[in-house]
Amino acid sequence: MAKVFAWLQSSRAVTTERHSPKAGIKFMKCRKCGEKAAINMRQHKLALCRDHFLKWIPDQTQRFIEKYQMFKPEERILVAVSGGKDSLGLWDVLVRLGFEADGLYIGLGIDGGSGYSAESQRLSEEFASQRDLLLHIEDVEAEEGATILQAATLTQRGKGKTCSVCGLTKRHIMNRVARDGQYDVLVTGHNLDDEVAVLFGNTLNWATGYLARQGPVLPASPGFVRKAKPFCRFYERETAAYALLRGIEYIYDECPHVVGAKSIYHKELLNELEADRPGAKLSFYLSFLRAKESGFFEAPVAEAHTELTACETCGQPTSAPGQCAFCRTWEKVRSRHAANA
């Protein structure tokens, strides 16, 4: 914890002498009130004290929600929570802003030697009960008959990489719960570092379909609920600071399976870029959004006209004939799991 605070306060701070040329005292001042700053956001040329930072985050979030037309005050929101700083911080902010937001926790059955899923579920439940919020809980193993890790081992999907099955499963369940609960929008806690890593990956191989779709909001389409990412313009460092300064208890560890993932590799490369040019990530993301808004990207025709049909098992829309990828994958998992038992 002390380590995290040090990171927030010191990291590449435009320190000190410049602000108090006479004294040798080293601290930065809050731009709003002149008190000692709790965080220095070099990329925004903005230092803030605890209180002003805790106001700045919801203010900015509100601005992003309106700017990207994510949702309206009267709409019902489902927040996908993982027990981490981003999703719990986001839920906290949405509630503070007066939105009607319920939570959804998906138990993936990941242990990783530290009871990862159990601990993140405990923290999510604690967060909800302390604030008297509604949290939907879905359990993959109970509902589908196997954990994510077992599923990854039992299918060829993603060549046994856990992240592929996990992503497919989460997307499916999130959409189902949002539709069943008649929520207007599903929101996730993706931060700028997440978004930029995905954008970078999609740019490296010019994945036009993904590029055309990436953004703060993915509009609803038949069978798919609208998705929004209200934290997409906050650096990870900012969402971490928010959770810490708000006293939100969250799980510090990353998912144990993320080690070696391409997105982590891209994040490291982008961190180098950012260290050298503060604001580089934000500028990459915002200029991408501007290019998109200017009509620069045309989704290739074939992509735009993909016909979707209802999955014959679950009814969710799919571009595959017959079953959707989720049902196909889990059916295979269950039959192989049974054969092994």
Next chain:
Amino acid sequence: MAKVFAWLQSSRAVTTERHSPKAGIKFMKCRKCGEKAAINMRQHKLALCRDHFLKWIPDQTQRFIEKYQMFKPEERILVAVSGGKDSLGLWDVLVRLGFEADGLYIGLGIDGGSGYSAESQRLSEEFASQRDLLLHIEDVEAEEGATILQAATLTQRGKGKTCSVCGLTKRHIMNRVARDGQYDVLVTGHNLDDEVAVLFGNTLNWATGYLARQGPVLPASPGFVRKAKPFCRFYERETAAYALLRGIEYIYDECPHVVGAKSIYHKELLNELEADRPGAKLSFYLSFLRAKESGFFEAPVAEAHTELTACETCGQPTSAPGQCAFCRTWEKVRSRHAANA
């Protein structure tokens, strides 16, 4: 020289034991003839001996010329040469392929403590005279009254950065000489590393205008001659190998002013990526070209309809009213230079 050869042969070679499991001898074999390979191109999974590599480069160049419709056999080509491995190697290849290609050397008056321009001019002239080729020579100081370095110091353009004035000047002179000489196409020696660094820079800030224009060929437009980059798919390591193995004498040093340039910084980052995933640069570039070809990029309307008029001084087309950027810049340079004298 020995160092460069070691780089070509050893660098990240998929060596040895795999190819000669019994013996401890460590060498790779040419894919075509089984002789000892002179270069191992891990990104293409291709190792070649000297002779087959010296055939492979022109064969591939011919393929790229046709694939991207750069120019036809009967067209007259002007090759911009700098005395470096890429441009002299390209000129050599074009002549070997039977094209009618003259050269253009632009003396920029760069010294950098090593007589950089003088040496590169000497090597370009030697290359041309040994092969009985026509080389146009333009001298910036003689024609415009100041060197590039003086111009950079005397103008605000690019905040005194030499590369900005240099680029502007070279582009202007190349187009003028190509038009005056009634060449069908102007070709430059840009290699894949160059192209990818530019693409990366343009992607980081989503410079839509530049992205829409970048490619192996820039078609002619009123007042502008067609431009092509036949080496755009060769890694720098491959063009260096070609020049070395062909015995072309070229200037090893980079321009002394390039130090600290953003493109160099991007190249280093991209080298990391390539080291980790051989072929990443090529895949980045080729997927970009495919996305473009699929109609993914739409040049923003404003960009596409920029009106060009003839510069009132030189007559070359310009989007600025009155004088073009070249004439405006150099007029300023001359008047300030005179005032300082």
